[in-house]
Amino acid sequence: MAKILMKGNEAIAEAALRAGATNYFCYPITPQTEVAEYLAKRMPDYGGVFLQAESEVAVGNMLFGAASTGKRVFTSSSSPGISLMQEALSYMAGAHLPCVIINIMRGGPGLGGILPAQSDYFQATKGGGHGDYRILVLAPSNLQEAVDLTMLAFHLADKYRNPAMIIGDGMIGQMMEPVEFPEKYVEEELPVKTWAATGASGRKPLIIKSLFLDPNALEHNNILLKEKYDQMAKEEVRFELYKTGPKNRILLVSYGTMARICQTAIDALEAEGISVGLFRPISVYPFPHSQLREEISRPNVESVLTIEMSMGQMLEDVERAVAERKPLAFFGRTGGIVPSPEEVIEQIRKLLDAQPAPRKAKKA
Amino acid sequence: MQDINTTFARPEGLTDVVTHYCPGCTHGVIHRLVAEVLVELGLRERTVGVAPVGCSVLAYNYFNTDFLESPHGRAPALATGFKRLRPDMIVFTYQGDGDLASIGMAEIVHAANRGEKFTTIFVNNAIYGMTGGQMAPTTLPGQVTATCPFGRDTALTGMPIRMVELLSSLATPAYLERVAVHSPAHIVRAKKAIKTAFTCQKEERCFSLIEVLSTCPTNWGITPGEATQWLDANLKAFFPLGVYKRPEGMQ
Known part of the structure; x- marks a missing residue:
């Protein structure tokens, strides 16, 4: 169609x-x-x-x-x-x-x-x-x-x-x-929905x-x-990874409309040579805890940034998945204010500035 | 030796279970009347009842029909949802006065006003029974309950709500009648009313509601015998019996 x-x-x-x-x-x-x-x-x-x-x-x-x-x-x-x-x-x-x-x-x-x-x-x-x-x-x-x-x-x-x-x-x-x-x-x-109320005809009454x-x-x-x-x-756990890879220093976690804005921000940073990945839960209950834990556990991920259009609600599920394995940051706008990709980029830059660039691994 | 004929038995519309109702309570009588009517009209096997919250919350154990157990006061909304999807089935709600006239006021008024083609059996005993005898919207002026221990003060809590009168003010066609079940003659009349209500539904005519004045000796704090007298002298005086509305073209 x-x-x-x-x-x-x-x-x-x-x-x-x-x-x-x-x-x-x-x-x-x-x-x-x-x-x-x-x-x-x-x-x-x-x-x-x-x-x-x-x-x-x-x-x-x-x-x-x-x-x-x-x-x-x-x-x-x-x-x-x-x-x-x-x-x-x-x-x-x-x-x-x-x-x-x-x-x-x-x-x-x-x-x-x-x-x-x-x-x-x-x-x-x-x-x-x-x-x-x-x-x-x-x-x-x-x-x-x-x-x-x-x-x-x-x-x-x-x-x-x-x-x-x-x-x-x-x-x-x-x-x-x-x-x-x-x-x-x-x-x-x-x-077949044998639990549906259809009348007690030829069977015992059914109670819902x-x-x-x-x-x-x-x-x-x-x-x-x-x-x-x-x-x-x-x-039924569903999620999407966006531009995650060994070069990510930061992993974003965001869902719904906010995740889409994060994708725009990630694309813009990629053009500058800054690699950021996104973990997007699609099923928020059940929440993809173990899948997120796997992603944040990768050695290249230095910190996790949760972004929501709230004061931090999904953040609690992210905290549970991260379980202090990596530093966790949060950015949220509320009240009907939808953050722009520029605001997201600013948050990512702040985080990158705060953490020293990784030392190149010495060859053995 | 003469043949022994059964002259009185449990109707097919009731399950073989002992009810939990108090001695002198008339819920059992009302259950029986509804069950008899469903069988006599040949409706039992395509009937779904909706139980309320209150003393008759366990009604689903006593009727030999499918049943849904509703949140407090919402039985007319459940009945609406079910009946709209299955107009071929017979749907009734069984509700007390706290359930229907207080917390469920919006649901019953709007279901009646939409002309939902289900039947409501509204049992009015002027008190909350299950929770131990608190004031209901139908509690009479001066009547003592656990939450109006000095008698209902109408200056503070208003007058009792007469539901069939209120519903009969709606322009949508309906069958509305108030009956009582405190004497054999009243029980006969009540059964006729319940049969008319389910006939309205069977013929896909209109919404139907039968208000049944009922006793609650336990929470009224009197004996079953005194309760029937109190109902006759007081409840019936404030809530007059009779047909309040019938659809056009119906006898």
């Missing part, structure tokens, strides 16, 4: 439809409302359900009810709205229900602003709601990747019977880029719940959840 020029929010909406998610519940919030507007027009072609709810609290719980049918369901929102959905996400994680949530993040806390930010990394990757659970989180850095990961999110949500989230920001949502959709979304075959009053039963459910997260950590 030929490439078409699309706005990020619309491309994500179209990708969801192509992945078979013809059921969407929403509440308007900037900067992602185009997803809803696009689907309001497109959904009738697919014969699916489009419903604008009274609140994000209701949206989350409509997803809960809708996911119980076994059909693919999703919503999109932005930071404050995602907060209101945490109740339902916790229940759905506890009840082993799949769904996809598109979170086009904005700056916070509180009502914050509407401009691009990465302020909800903690909320997305560390559980978000109450209880001992995780959701699978993917972070695209361009629109083609947003399309591909959105489709993948539906597959992974079904595979693990767990909510999956795409985190982007206003840059991903509002920007236009050429994207390409596969003629047909091909995915690995998944088991997260309530376990017996502590042994509740612990057992937590163990089942943990087994899924362990499997995700083995099978």
Whole structure:
């Protein structure tokens, strides 16, 4: 299929439809409302359900009810709205229900602003709601990747019977880029959804719940959840290396929109003969801890610079991976301020100036 | 020796489980009425119930139908999501007054206003039962509860909310009726109402809600016998029984 020029929010909406998610519940919030507007027009072609709810609290719980049918369901929102959905996400994680949530993040806390930010990394990757659970989180850095990961999110949500989230920001949502959709979304075959509520006809009643009053039963459910997260950590870690190599003195760690800006900075420095590499987590939960550890452990890497559009959230995962093996620096802008490649370059130069140039290894 | 005929048995719509409800509580009666109606209308095998948070949180163990267990007050949102995707199935929510009239007010009002074609069984006993008898939005003026130990002061907490009256002010068609289950005659009337509500759904007519005045002797602090009298004298006086709304063209 030929490439078409699309706005990020619309491309994500179209990708969801192509992945078979013809059921969407929403509440308007900037900067992602185009997803809803696009689907309001497109959904009738697919014969699916489009419903604008009274609140994000209701949206989350409509997803809960809708996911119980076994059909693919999703919503999109932005930071404050995602907060209101945490109740339902916790229940759905506890009840082993799949769904996809598109979170086009904005700056916070509180009502914050509407401009691009990465302020909800903690909320997305560390559980978000109450209880001992995780959701699978993917972070695209361009629109083609947003399309591909959105489709993948539906597959992974079904595979693990767990909510999956795409985190982007206003840059991903509002920007236009050429994207390409596969003629047909091909995915690995998944088991029949025998867990879906279809009516107790010729079988015993089926109960979809997260309530376990017996502590042994509740612990057992937590163990089942943990087994899924362990499997995700083995099978679903995704990341990209950009211009990493034996000449890198500094390794950047950045994701999403920010990683893309870092790539521009790296290209500019490369033209000057300064070699910097980038480690870009694509799955931020599960986080590629061991893969990052391997990269930072290379002898040429003198220090690690984490760059985020937050005050340092992914930084904590990077710290865990680096585990004091190498000096760690951080640069972050927030509030909707998107750092320019020049700002990134300045940070890299500061770091290079602070650390003496490596001595050439003496020949034996 | 005469043949022994079964004249009273557990309906097919209920599972063979002893409920956890207190002596004198009418949840069991209401469960039975819903279960009987589902079987009589031939709906049981394509029904999904949505359980609330509160005393009837374990309703999913008692009905012989598929069930979802909802967050507090959100049952109408779950029911909306399910029913929209599976309009061929029968969906009902079973909710108490704290669940529906307090924390779930937005969800029930908007589901009713959208005309979602599911059925709500709203059990009103004027108190939070599960948590031990706190004030509900339906607690009567002057009624003593654990969080209004000197009696509900309406100057501070407002008047009890009459849900069917409130919902009947919406312009969207619906079937809305208030019944009680504290006497055999009332139980017969309640069953008719529940049957009408599920018939509305079966015929894909409209949203339907039956408010059932119920007893809570444990948290009212009186005997089961006194509880039926208190309901008749006080609860029924503030929450008048009757049909509040029916869709056009329906008998």
